[in-house]
Amino acid sequence: MGLIVQKYGGTSVGTVERIQAVADKVIGFRKAGHDIVVVVSAMSGETNRLLGLANHMQEVPDARELDVLVSTGEQVTIALLCMALKKRGQDARSYTGAQVRILTDNAHTKARIKSIDDANMRADLNLGRVVVVAGFQGVDEAGNITTLGRGGSDTTGVALAAALKADECQIYTDVDGVYTTDPRVADKARRLDRITFEEMLEMASLGSKILQIRSVEFAGKYQVPLRVLSSFEDGPGTLITIDEDLSDMEQPVVSGIAFNRDEAKLSIRGVPDSPGVASKVLAPIGEANIEVDVIVQNMAADSTNDITFTVHRNDLAKAQAVLEQVAKELNAREVVGDATVVKVSVVGVGMRSHAGVASTMFNALAAENINIQLITTSEIKISVVIEEKYLELAVRSLHSAFGLDAE
Ligand code: ADP
Numbered sequence: 001m002g003l004i005v006q007k008y009g010g011t012s013v014g015t016v017e018r019i020q021a022v023a024d025k026v027i028g029f030r031k032a033g034h035d036i037v038v039v040v041s042a043m044s045g046e047t048n049r050l051l052g053l054a055n056h057m058q059e060v061p062d063a064r065e066l067d068v069l070v071s072t073g074e075q076v077t078i079a080l081l082c083m084a085l086k087k088r089g090q091d092a093r094s095y096t097g098a099q100v101r102i103l104t105d106n107a108h109t110k111a112r113i114k115s116i117d118d119a120n121m122r123a124d125l126n127l128g129r130v131v132v133v134a135g136f137q138g139v140d141e142a143g144n145i146t147t148l149g150r151g152g153s154d155t156t157g158v159a160l161a162a163a164l165k166a167d168e169c170q171i172y173t174d175v176d177g178v179y180t181t182d183p184r185v186a187d188k189a190r191r192l193d194r195i196t197f198e199e200m201l202e203m204a205s206l207g208s209k210i211l212q213i214r215s216v217e218f219a220g221k222y223q224v225p226l227r228v229l230s231s232f233e234d235g236p237g238t239l240i241t242i243d244e245d246l247s248d249m250e251q252p253v254v255s256g257i258a259f260n261r262d263e264a265k266l267s268i269r270g271v272p273d274s275p276g277v278a279s280k281v282l283a284p285i286g287e288a289n290i291e292v293d294v295i296v297q298n299m300a301a302d303s304t305n306d307i308t309f310t311v312h313r314n315d316l317a318k319a320q321a322v323l324e325q326v327a328k329e330l331n332a333r334e335v336v337g338d339a340t341v342v343k344v345s346v347v348g349v350g351m352r353s354h355a356g357v358a359s360t361m362f363n364a365l366a367a368e369n370i371n372i373q374l375i376t377t378s379e380i381k382i383s384v385v386i387e388e389k390y391l392e393l394a395v396r397s398l399h400s401a402f403g404l405d406a407e
């Protein structure tokens with residue numbers, strides 16, 4: 001007996017039948033004596049459909065109105081799920097983010113949760129009701145609807161679990177746990193029984209879309225026991241753990257391969273080799289609210305420098321325009337943009353105590369004739385930027401090279 005927060009993603013509530021199956025599953029947990037708070041996403045495809053509608057109205061849709069629009073997807077599923085629960089004799093109550101009072105800042109389309117009022121949910125749970133909350137959305141101080149960024153229902157789930165001090169937060173999705181890499185890209189990917197918060201955070205930040213990065217940050221900060229499971233079949237899923245001491249198991253050097261298809265590369269060539277130039281190049285990019293990822297500088301033979309960095313693909317045109325301006329001021333030779341790159345990363349806390357991970361990685365890519373354009377490392381990851389067309393091949397060969405393949 002305990003309090004469980006369960007989050008069901010888009011595919012898990014993608015049809016009327018799937019929503020009915022979720023209702024049955026929730027009732028199973030109620031019968032086992034648990035209190036249940038459910039967080040649901042919009043039906044699969046719905047958020048993309050709504051974003052598409054917005055694009056017919058304005059090239060860059062107004063952020064406040066966009067949040068009013070896209071938050072409707074989740075409002076549909078909370079109501080339908082409550083109806084399905086009631087039909088089955090289980091009392092239930094739906095809440096939008098504003099009705100719970102999931103208070104956020106006012107950064108429309110990427111708002112951050114500031115606080116959650118648990119009073120209404122507690123009252124319902126005490127009456128034996130299942131509480132069903134719309135994921136992905138909140139409300140700011142002024143009463144405006146906000147949303148938490150793509151994949152944000154994960155964060156709603158974990159944040160509610162933290163606020164309610166739930167015994168577990170269960171993220172139900174269309175795969176049966178966290179794998180060594182995306183099982184849709186490498187069919188030899190293996191499900192992990194456990195993964196540390198640190199590794200999960202790194203995987204999420206490097207592009208693994210299985211969990212929104214903010215949900216992992218939240219879970220780590222508030223020590224929420226977090227599990228990723230399939231809503232389609234029973235199984236233990238993957239537990240995200242704080243414990244790094246896997247002494248009973250062999251600690252792998254690399255736990256997973258992550259990749260990000262949303263990268264684009266920009267180079268400014270022939271800038272003066274003098275102090276302050278990197279800042280002159282990158283500061284205006286930051287001022288334009290564009291996030292920069294991998295940065296590399298190399299010196300050309302004529303002792304000028306080339307500075308190359310990556311940005312989100314959606315920001316390429318904007319970043320390139322800013323950089324053209326900088327190039328004029330610095331008398332640089334040229335600016336080159338490339339939207340056909342991806343980033344592939346190997347991740348593992350075991351890398352701390354093992355040398356040679358980089359050479360294994362580079363050898364594996366060389367064996368497939370994959371050219372590495374940029375490299376960046378941290379204590380527990382190595383990332384490379386490569387040509388987009390090699391993504392699948394790179395992921396599969398690294399997966400084998402680090403001994404991650406399923407038998
Ligand atoms: P939901 O709609 O339930 O939130 P998502 O599509 O956001 O589901 O996340 C689940 C998907 O994440 C899987 O279908 C899978 O393709 C992808 N994925 C990426 N990396 C991994 C990984 N390491 N392990 C498992 N799934 C992954």
Ligand code: ASP
Pocket residue numbers: 009010041042047048073135136149150151152153154
């Ligand atoms: N419906 C939102 C999205 O598609 C939030 C989510 O599913 O987590 O991004």
Ligand code: MG
Pocket residue numbers: 009151154209210211212
């Ligand atoms: Mg998701």
